[in-house]
Amino acid sequence: MDISDDLQRRIGVFVLLALGVVVTVAQLYDVYADIVWDGASVLISLVEFTFPGLLLVAFGVVVTWLYLNDWDGEHVLRVATWSLVVSAGVLALQAWVLGIQLFYHTGTDFGVIASSNAAVGLVLGSFIGIYSVMRSQDRRELERSEERYRSMTEDVLDSSNVGIIILNDDNDVVWVNEVIEDYFSVERSAVIGRDKRDVLQENATAVADSDRFQRLVEETYGSDVYEKHFEFHILPGPDREERWIEHRSQQIESGLYEGGRIEHYTDITEQKETTARLEGRERVLRELHDILLDRSASVDERIAALLEVGREQLGMEFALLARADGEDFHVRAASPPEWPFVEGETYPLSDTVCRRVVETEESQRFAHLSTEAPELTDSLSHADVDMESYVGMPVHVDGELYGTLAFYGPEPGEPVDDWEMTVMELMGNWVGNELELVRQRDEREQALRETREQFSSLVGDVEEYAIFRLDVDGHVASWNRGARQIKGYEPDEVLGEHVETFYPESARDAGQAARLLSEAREHGRTETEGWRVRKDGSRFWANVSITALRDADGDLRGFLKVTRDMTERREREQQLEHERERLEFMNRIIRHNLLNGMNVVDARAGLLSGHVDPEVAEHLETVQSRVRDMVDLIETMRSFMQVLTEEDGERTEPVDLDAVLSAEVEKARKAYDDATVAYDPAQDVRVVGNDLLPEVFENLLSNAVQHNDSASPTVEVSVHVEGDEAVVAVADDGPGVDEAMQDAIFEKGEKGFDSPGTGFGLYLVRELVASYDGGIDVENRPEGGAEFTVRLPLAAGAAEGGEESELVSD
Secondary structure (H helix, E strand, C coil): CCCCHHHHHHHHHHHHHHHHHHHHHHHHHHHHHHHHCCCCCHHHHHHHHHHHHHHHHHHHHHHHHHHHCCCCHHHHHHHHHHHHHHHHHHHHHHHHHHHHHHHHCCCCCHHHHHHHHHHHHHHHHHHHHHHHHHHHHHHHHHHHHHHHHHHHHHHHHHHCCCEEEEECCCCEEEEECHHHHHHHCCCHHHHCCCEHHHHHHHHHHHECCHHHHHHHHHHCCCCCCCEEEEEEEECCECCECCEEEEEEEEECCCCCCCCCEEEEEEECHHHHHHHHHHHHHHHHHHHHHHHHCCCCCCHHHHHHHHHHHHHHHHCCCEEEEEEEECCEEEEEEEECCCCCCCCCCEEEHHHCCCHHHHHHCCCEEECCHHHHCHHHCCCHHHHHHCCCEEEEEEEEECCEEEEEEEEEECCCCCCCCHHHHHHHHHHHHHHHHHHHHHHHHHHHHHHHHHHHHHHHHHHHCCCCEEEEEECCCCEECCCCHHHHHHHCCCHHHHCCCEHHHHCCHHHHHCCHHHHHHHHHHHHCEEEEEEEEECCCCCEEEEEEEEEEEECCCCCEEEEEEEEEECHHHHHHHHHHHHHHHHHHHHHHHHHHHHHHHHHHHHHHHHHHCCCCCHHHHHHHHHHHHHHHHHHHHHHHHHHHHHHHHCCCCCCCEEEEHHHHHHHHHHHHHHHCCCCEEEECCCCCCEEEECCCHHHHHHHHHHHHHHCCCCCCCEEEEEEEEECCEEEEEEEECCCCCCHHHCCCCCCCCCCCCCCCCCCHHHHHHHHHHHHCCCEEEEEECCCCCEEEEEEEEECCCCCCCCCCECCCCC
8 A cells, every 4th residue: 555755754753753752751750760769869860861861852853853854754754663673672682681680680670771772772773764764865866867877878869960989087988879880880889898999999990091090089098188179081881981070079077987088970071072062163263263364365275274174163074165157066166176076167056965055045954965855866976976964055245146165974974053054154154255355356456457557548648747656665667758758768767766766866865755655655645846856967846746556455556656847837936926025015115105204294284284374275285185195095005015915825814794894884974974875784794804804895885986976875785695605795876887897897907096997996806805715796786776796705614504595603
């Protein structure tokens, strides 16, 4: 019958308490009897009770500890049983001794002796019981630990895909899992319990470089080696596969096999194969990179190298690049060049496996041609040389099918993976691009030849310019008729000579020719002017331009040099410069001497006003009037001389057109009281001009009023923008301009300033406007009067717009 744990606990505690109570009562009764019946001293009786009393106290402590320790009921019952058995045994032994004593003696106190020994038995029995329980617990814990370990090794480690060997501190094999049996083709029972070194020696032949493997493993058995890691290669055998294994081992720090080692053997074959595959791909890509960027090799040489790389990567024996032209299959490149298709030969396209690529314009791959595409087995490559594996890609040039890039193998092969197919297609794309570049280069070279022939024909007849080519080092490579005319050399006298031949000695010493060639090489073109030397030693002033000639790849092919004899122009420029200096001299005389003198006369005449007789006053006014006219004439001449002496394009600046027109209109209104001058102000228009621009509009306004036959002339000034020009119109209501005079109105006349349209005023206006790169013209208005139109270029960024656009600010 099963007894519950709680009932066992209760029974055990009850037995222990009952035993304790019985012994305690017996001891107390013995003390009572001694005192009451025997008349013993209380003190003596208590002293006699001390030893058994202490034993009972100890027994009580034990019972209390068992209760508080929360032991299982089975354990408490075992302690109670031991206490009862030992006490009974002690009592039985004591009864036998007492029986002998009673037989020989009398007066022995049986109760005292029995209760004291019973107390001893209780304490001794309880301690024996506790010890027994604790040993039993330790034994069971050990059994459970061994069970857990056995479960771990057999159930867990055996299911691992990592090989495991456990060694004790003597390096004996304690346990191995099934993976080790599979890796090394050994029986577990044949190695457990044996020294690992002996096992190694017997099985080392299964490993490549067995001496290294054995040495590395044995190094781990040293006491100073905590952890070890290395890789090794297991060779294929009758009962084992080829593998790459990673070995890791370390010391066992605790447990049953403390001081031993645990060794892990991990299969890294897949990692090795992946690494080898990636390294192979990297090698292929590196080879392709080197081939594609090798500009020192021709296109045909690089194509041949690509075919070799493709054959090696795919494991094929034959490769080709062929052009499909209608029904013809022309082999441009082959590797090897004579099997099964001969490089340079033409075959019927219908007799090739490549016809499938040409028909579909898609890549094709067959690992076993006879089974995957039996309809292609009638091809030459299959019928003649029994080709079974095939990979082919279309090659396009300028968007049109050129042909195929193909690889053949005589035996059925492994299926080509997507990566390999991608690489092959990239090779096909590159071949197509290179062939397109070759075609373009051929076309450019043909066009260049034609252009060169046309250029040579054209340049050869030019006499005004010396046009000739130089090689990259500056030696003359061609010579035209103009070069013979200007420099005096015949072609056979100068071809191959260095361009320094045409430079003066000082320029040659300064390295001027080399510097100009360097500038042309660096910047593409250079231009200069300077002295050059003819064959007869005479010098001429030359305008020289040198242009670098480069091919499609940007490599320098030489230079084109154009020389023009500018000696006469230079002499004319020097003469003009001399005339300009003379005019400047005259301008200074007029400005400083004559003008200053007239200002003095005008000032002195002004002082005489009011101090002369009336008869003389009339003559004085005439003098003052003529002086003012002379001052105006001198100012006009000064402006005219300034225009003539200024160099083209110099001393111009952005000018606010509205400010100039507003000032000149206001001056005209003050000068001519009877005239009406209307002006709609411009909106921030800036034009090219300088401080002489007001002279233009002063002359035009004065001309419009002075040559008007109306008693009250009307002049209208307007401004608008057309494209990159500002257009100023000055219109009057006068008699207009005689159509016969319109073309000559701006020319220099022989009459004075009072003659309409034929004086220096309008000529000065035209010259000033021309100096700003502008223009002026005149036409009669339908309603009467004349309209002068001045066109001035806008200053940079001043205004933008189309025809008749609105004015905008700069």
